[in-house]
Amino acid sequence: MIHVQNLTRAFGRVTALDGVSWIARPGEITCLLGPNGAGKTTTVEIAEGLQRADGGSVQVLGTDPWRADAAHRARVGVMLQDGGLPQSVKPVSLLRHLASFYAAPADVAELTGELGIDEFAGTTVRRLSGGQRQRVALAAALVGRPEVLFLDEPTAGLDPHVRRTVWDLVTCTATAGATVVVTTHSFEEAERLADHLVIMAAGRTVAEGSTSEVAGSGTLESAYFEHTDGERA
Ligand SMILES: Nc1ncnc2c1ncn2[C@@H]1O[C@H](COP(=O)(O)OP(=O)(O)OP(=O)(O)O)[C@@H](O)[C@H]1O
Numbered sequence: 199m200i201h202v203q204n205l206t207r208a209f210g211r212v213t214a215l216d217g218v219s220w221i222a223r224p225g226e227i228t229c230l231l232g233p234n235g236a237g238k239t240t241t242v243e244i245a246e247g248l249q250r251a252d253g254g255s256v257q258v259l260g261t262d263p264w265r266a267d268a269a270h271r272a273r274v275g276v277m278l279q280d281g282g283l284p285q286s287v288k289p290v291s292l293l294r295h296l297a298s299f300y301a302a303p304a305d306v307a308e309l310t311g312e313l314g315i316d317e318f319a320g321t322t323v324r325r326l327s328g329g330q331r332q333r334v335a336l337a338a339a340l341v342g343r344p345e346v347l348f349l350d351e352p353t354a355g356l357d358p359h360v361r362r363t364v365w366d367l368v369t370c371t372a373t374a375g376a377t378v379v380v381t382t383h384s385f386e387e388a389e390r391l392a393d394h395l396v397i398m399a400a401g402r403t404v405a406e407g408s409t410s411e412v413a414g415s416g417t418l419e420s421a422y423f424e425h426t427d428g429e430r431a
Pocket residue numbers: 209212213214232233234235236237238239240241431
């Protein structure tokens with residue numbers, strides 16, 4: 199369970215978060231939508247324990263992530279927008295190395311097979327295409343069988359086959375009981391994945407609920423523009 203309550207965060211004169219609140223439940227995929235600069239990444243990085251909020255609170259698995267110990271962090275999987283992967287290693291060695299940190303890791307061969315990583319297993323991370331690197335970053339987030347999984351635009355730039363595989367893997371992870379948070383700019387992705395939807399704008403939550411609750415009698419796209427027009431950061 200993730201509880202984001204009244205979070206505030208400023209960078210100098212820029213107010214990134216202006217009292218944002220939302221929840222994400224176990225066994226569900228929560229999709230965060232919102233214009234560039236709405237504060238999605240800042241909120242997620244605070245929930246990951248990578249940044250500290252100025253005010254408000256976040257609870258992840260009952261813990262304040264900023265103060266969390268290694269045992270808590272091992273229960274949380276993170277896929278960052280820029281990957282954050284070491285450049286000079288080959289994907290499978292990297293994943294095996296990461297798996298060795300966990301008591302009960304995922305099967306690396308299964309994961310690399312599912313994500314098609316075997317096809318470029320002999321290439322170092324530096325030389326991979328953007329989409330290939332993204333698949334490795336997703337595998338790295340999944341290898342510890344996390345109870346909480348944060349994915350920042352996981353399918354941006356992926357081809358349709360890989361995108362479908364990623365959607366299947368993410369859905370399976372939630373079905374197995376994990377709390378999954380996905381930030382996205384794709385209505386198609388949100389409609390496909392979200393059990394719970396949060397629309398953020400200008401550092402606040404402007405809509406929250408199931409996709410049909412947020413969309414009302416119209417489409418998700420029209421609800422999005424209604425909620426975010428004039429609210430851009
Ligand atoms: N380290 C930082 N220093 C200064 N400003 C920052 C910093 N991090 C974020 N911001 C600002 O905070 C606001 C929110 O940024 P954030 O990255 O959280 O938005 P986002 O919703 O994730 O956007 P995007 O959809 O473009 O990824 C933006 O105005 C951004 O410029």
